[in-house]
Amino acid sequence: MITSSYRDSNEILKVSDVATKYPKSFKTIIITFQAKVKTKLIEMNLINELPNIEIGSSSGKFPVYEVVGFEDIIFYFSPIGAPITVGILEEIVYTFDIKNVVLYGACGVLDKAITSGKIVIPTKAYRDEGTSYHYMPASDFVDIYEHDKISNIFAAAGISYVKGYTWTTDAFYRETMEIFLERKKQGCIVVEMEISAVAAFAKLRGVNFYPFVYAADNLDSSNWDKRILGSLDIDSRVNYFLVARLLASKLS
Template identity: 40%
Template sequence: MNTVFKDFDNAKEAFFNPRDCQKRVDGFPEICVSTFSESVIEKFAEMEGVEVIASLYSANGIIPVYKIKYCGKEIAFFLSRVGAPACVCGLEEIIAMGAQKIILFGSCGILDKEAADGRIIVPVAAVRDEGTSYHYLPSSEEVKVGEAMIDKICGCLKKCGYPYVKGKVWTTDGIYRETRKAIDDRKAQGCIAVEMEFAAAAAVTEFRSIPFVQFLYGEDNLDSAEWEPRGLFCPDLSRTEKYMVLAFECGLAI
């Protein structure tokens, strides 16, 4: 647990704020979906009727923000950068543009094969082994998502016919420091998966009072004698495209 920022400052106004970098966009859709797969975003960006409505700017380049009409509802979508700080910067600026509900999805490493293999993972809490969340919520071992939002996403998954499991995840900044001891310790805390953004995304959306849900799909497996990359380096695009549509459905549900 990060102890450096144990004296949490809950002031809403910082020295500079998201609205200083991004102005509100007229007519910005209420629902915004994001994922970390550039291939999926590009695939949907090429669809008929999709338009660019804004852009996120950083030293890494420009990230377009798109608008699509799904089931008669306009939904924004964009590519999130990997890692808690970069992901949260994007979410902050999207909220400044006018997003009122956020759905995030992406891959994760499986820590409990029996519980999570072949199922969508719905994080209900995360061990905060990253730094970003401590700037948005008081210091604690975990961050949690409200039961009402969990119920809504689970109801959507059930309606759409996706098997799922609810559970705690481990949000870490150190992807190459997932040692056997660290994995065993997180499993002992009840974590069924490991990823890099959920704790921070949950923290910033709680701080900004924005309804938020996230779901994960397992790629590499850490619940084995040796690391199993599986589809981590060659993801199944047809599957992840379906998850994009599932995220749209979750957006309508919340």
């Protein structure tokens, strides 16, 4: 069973077997799934491509970017989903000696009364994906240890936020009504696809994890409501990058 997958034993394939150290180290990586904002960030001179490095999978390798004006911070656009996100982070953390992972992206709303108009800072993540079970022993939830640091930084900057549990799932087309009601009863206020897996990865690899999400589609309705899923305007996408950059800068 997947819940019996974790073993505290030596890995056969190590990240050092496939990844090469970059000549320069960085302290913090910002990772997101918002590829539509890339052109705008480059045009605004907020990010610049690092030379001689691409990271990805057999589906394609992609640039890593320096965050202009912040010498300790890099930026990467990740494909969606727990396995590929964690696999890429394994290589990035090793290659650049990363200590902090800032992750942001869209989420589905499970409780619209709580999350309306606010950034969501997860405090726990329900492990409804497969990757995390290879990184830590089985449990329903994984803790997000750095949530207080995130909220303190946001509060000092006047950024509106709410805290709560997130539900990480591998199968968004199987978010059934019964499971939705169960997760909501457990305290989950949003749903996404990566956070519990990255939290487990961070715990095993000894890096700090700082996630936040913003509401896109809404499940807390008589019918699924797309809302801004896939259609968020570019200025808002840039603003979420700036929030992530602020958070990363306080860590660096």
